[in-house]
Amino acid sequence: MLEVQGLRKVYKSAGRSGRSGQREVEALRDLTFTVDTGELVCLVGPSGCGKTTLLRCIAGLLEPSGGKVSLDGREVNGPSPGLAMVFQEYGRSLFPWMSVRDNVELPLRQKKLPRERRVELVEQALEAVGLAGTESAFPWQLSGGMQQRVAIARAVAYEPSTLLMDEPFAAVDAQTRADLEDLVRALWQRLGVTVLFITHDIDEAVYLGQRVVMLSSSPTVVQDEVTVDLPADRDQLHTRADPRFTALRTHVYEQIQAAKLGAVSQAAPRS
Amino acid sequence: MLEVQGLRKVYKSAGRSGRSGQREVEALRDLTFTVDTGELVCLVGPSGCGKTTLLRCIAGLLEPSGGKVSLDGREVNGPSPGLAMVFQEYGRSLFPWMSVRDNVELPLRQKKLPRERRVELVEQALEAVGLAGTESAFPWQLSGGMQQRVAIARAVAYEPSTLLMDEPFAAVDAQTRADLEDLVRALWQRLGVTVLFITHDIDEAVYLGQRVVMLSSSPTVVQDEVTVDLPADRDQLHTRADPRFTALRTHVYEQIQAAKLGAVSQAAPRS
Amino acid sequence: GSSGGSSGDTDSGGVDQVKVGVIPIVDVAPIYLGKDKGFFKSRNIEVSMEAGQGGAAIVPGVVSGQFQFGFSNMTSLLIGQTKNVPVKTVAAGVASTGEQGKDFGGIMVKADSPIKTAADLAGKKISVNTLKNIGDTTVRESVRKAGGDPKAIQFVEMPFPNAPAALQEGQVDASWVVEPQLSEIKAAGGRLVASNFVDAAPNLTVAAYFTSAKLAGEDADLVKRFTEAINESLTYADAHPDEVRAVLASYTKIDEKTRAAMTLPKWPTEINQASVETLAKLGEQDGIFDGATPDVAKILP
């Protein structure tokens, strides 16, 4: 189980040399929520509200300024084993000196999987994201969407127990996106992995998640949570046509709207 | 007027260490289409089909392997004056050594605008993308979506006569996205700028464009073109509710589906 | 010495500005002494010393006219002659004392070394400051005279200041050094095996002052005055060893004890032509002239 309790994060950094002096940004004010083991939760919120920051704290890559994150009862101080993350900066998170294959395989080596198993996993993962045939290319020889899919393949092949995804489908076309959504759900169902999924696409959040957590705009708190009471067996055509789906997405949309408006009325000074 | 005639682009590059030898990718096979001066055309197509490649050729950043691109009758050999481009890799196209303000202002300096005008344009553009208050931050202190908006602000402030945008709203939330869509349309109407807009969101393509050009998957040709016969005055609520809108988006969706399927049946070897 | 601003022999009120390239060692004490005593000033020469580390810096300086005069050992000058370096000696520089065991340079070994005489040096590793120069030719002569085989010596090039340590650490079997390293090794318990300058020739002229052929031709008067001044300085220095020991403090950092203990060289005013010819012969024998035969007369004044 993933627990986030009173999480707070303030970025301190010098602004443009002296002109504006110290710049302090309160990215997260006070976040509390839990994700059960094996749950698939989607996270939505306005741009710049701190979703990436939250994910980095959960992954143990960033130290919170306050509050705490714990995974399966243990407090997170550094990256936990069995955790995989798809970064929003997919381009920069691939290693340009390695072929696509090596990029996907590297974490598996760390897991000390035998060679055949690694080859198999890499092949399956690349196949699943529609990149069979590009194994020997370097990442920078691929299009943006292809790079993003390599990053997804890397996380998928890793067979993590916790999967954090930061806008993983932002750069792919609608059709591929639908396929990848189904891939994530299939993986989740097959492996029972805990998934925290950030997206800007409200339909996607509702289609994918068992629950949708909505963040307010900065200073960020949890605005609302919705349980998605759609049947567990979902498919692109029928689920999206379900009136309940439409009701849910409208609700989420309104909440985000409200979050944004709230932000405007508060208008916290930023620098 | 922008004319693309028989455009072809083949990437030649060594694959990973001789294992697979020379890797040749035919990104574009034979593209022909035109965009009238002052027209707003959206471009959709499967991931990796060559949209970015096409835009780079049009911007004069990449030399085609065949065919030609001409802008207002003159053949494109290098970047044309009055052209602005929003890159898909927004993060890397911002200069990390400059504040947000300087990033947006720099091209204006190159245009030799007077100081007051520059300040005004920068302020307006940042305001329009919802980033007022972050002028003195460095790009890497911003969230992904905010960085992308800085890149958009830079292009907008430039007041170009031709605007090329490569999935410019991929990293922003739904609400901001809607605002930005309206911003682009307003800018287009106010300045009469020629816009070529790449997106993966079919609704967005139909909502924004006067015409939607659909590309096939690799080897890439123009799959289809649709003229969007919706009224010129569009707004998020009513236009999207228009039955004609739904009809159009369904048509585009089907075409893209067809493009993908075509690709699978052809299954061109890639390396 | 600092470079006195204006360079060359510009006439300023009849006084010639003269730069002399020297090595800051005991050998050149007379010129410092002579400067202090006014021997140069009285001949309308304003002399300043440029302290280089060796011929590599001094000879090009003299040839190009950056320095008017320079100080160099005779073997180097002989080598230069075979290569037609356009220089000419103008005065004697420094000479061996001619007394076996009491010269300002010699071959040293550690106290407990099995090497007793020069003959034992055959087959050993000996450090000299520069190879194919005055050091190794004269050391060979010492060995030869003592009945050893000079061909079997293994020479290693090592600057004088580093020799005591190398000798102490056993990196070389023997070192050819001059003062003040000679006294330093002695103080550390080292032993003198041979005085190679004395073995090479009686009253060997070790070094000389020289000028470029160009200056010698164009300004004979200046050369003449400089020679006179140097000769006066040499004579004075030879007669006043205490003042020599004192002037050393002004341009070296030799400590007082060593200054008092060390053996001073001789400073005759005449270049001993016979000894130079001997040097030429020895050098030729050892092949340091690349097969050429130096013309001694050409470099002597």
Added chain:
Amino acid sequence: MKRLAYVLGLPVVLFAAWFVISAGSENFYAPPLSRILESFGRTWTLDRLQADVLPSLWRLIAGYVLASVIGVALGVAIGLSRGLRATVEPVLEFFRAIPPPVLVPVIMLFAGIGDGMKIIVIVFGCVWPVLLNTVEGVRAVDSVQLDTARAYGIGGPARIRQVVLPAASPQIAAGLRQALSIAIILMVISEMFAASNGLGFTIVQFQRSFAIPEMWSGIILLGLLGFALSLLFRLAEGWVLRWYHGLRSVTKGR
């Protein structure tokens, strides 16, 4: 063909200019190039190459390889640890500023006067560019790449080997490139002490015995040696960093 023209073009022009300008030179220290070239053939015979150049090359390569290994290893450690850097940097800077010639006596105290001493002198001089560039390269590794490695539990040696070193490799290459020519320079300097053979020794010997055309021919040989080694280096770099050159030339598209 075109590449050959690029490689030889400027040198040919410069040598031609040198030839013409120096043709009638009376200056003892700047003899006509014709005499230098003539002495080149005479001086650098096969025997001489074997007796003097080979030992030099061996010291050079041993010193260079050792310096590269030390520089990269130490550089990675210092680059990764801020505390270590704060502690050792002043000491390193202290040694960096001391001229190798004055350090030789100290090195001789510990390492004797054999090849070991000369190799240490070479190491001592050419480790700095490798070290500094490695430190800076490691410090500049992209934070997202580091985070990726951390998130996937790629730690310890694997992180250094798979992430840190490749990411810093372009800058390390700059350091190795610098070190190569410095190693040649230090080879010459080290042979000024306690040597009895070697290219540097021979050149200094020529200088001291007023064999000026021979000295210049030696300098030309040094230049040729540097050029040849840098050619090898470029080949190796082009191979190891082919991903980088590909990445960087993506857009040049030409």
Added chain:
Amino acid sequence: MRGLAGLAGLLLIVEALPRFGLVNDGYLPPTSRIAAALGDEVVTAEFWQAVGDTLTGWAIGLAIAVAAGVVVGIVIGAVPVLRAATASTVEFLRPIPSVALIPLAVLLYGTDLGSTLLLVVYAAFWQVLVQVLYGVADVDPIAEETARSFRFGPWARIRNVLWPTALPYVFTGVRLAASVALVLAVTAELVIGAPGLGKMIAVAQTSGAVPDMYALIAVTGLLGVAINLAARVFERRSLAWHQSVRGEVPA
């Protein structure tokens, strides 16, 4: 603070080595004796004159080398044809040791500042040049394309894209060149006898004044430490945006 600890450790080792008889204290005297010698030196005007002379040669030489290295590096780096045409010549000239040029320097300038400058500039120039060349090659293609697409002129591209990208490399180059320049300034004085610290070292060396020699060498080293300190401060200010500096702001 921690740096002081590092230096103190070095001093302790140098004190201990001869004290415990690991090396002969006649050849490597303990720190205390070197310090005493240094104490005697620093009160003399001659010493400060020498430091001043050395620093003058160093500063002027470094300034020329850096300016020339940066300008030439950017011009060559930005124009591929030039780079291809000059590569072989650069590689040929780089390994020529400054010491081999000593006769040439003396020939041209005697023991004047010019000699020192010639040697210093020759040695330090290549360090800067090579770093700039690698730095210029490091430009992010997307950043470069951005500049091209907005039709930045050559000057604007150099100033706004090439230069900031190359800056971290240039800094390393300047730090390398700074110490090479110091080394060469001292060596030139040592060998040619131009006035300065090197000449004092040479005199101490030939006179067998070992503690004095080490005291002077230590001064050279300390100058290096001071120079590096200044470079680091400057770097922190002008590279605040760069990963290597911003990565170290405590989170």
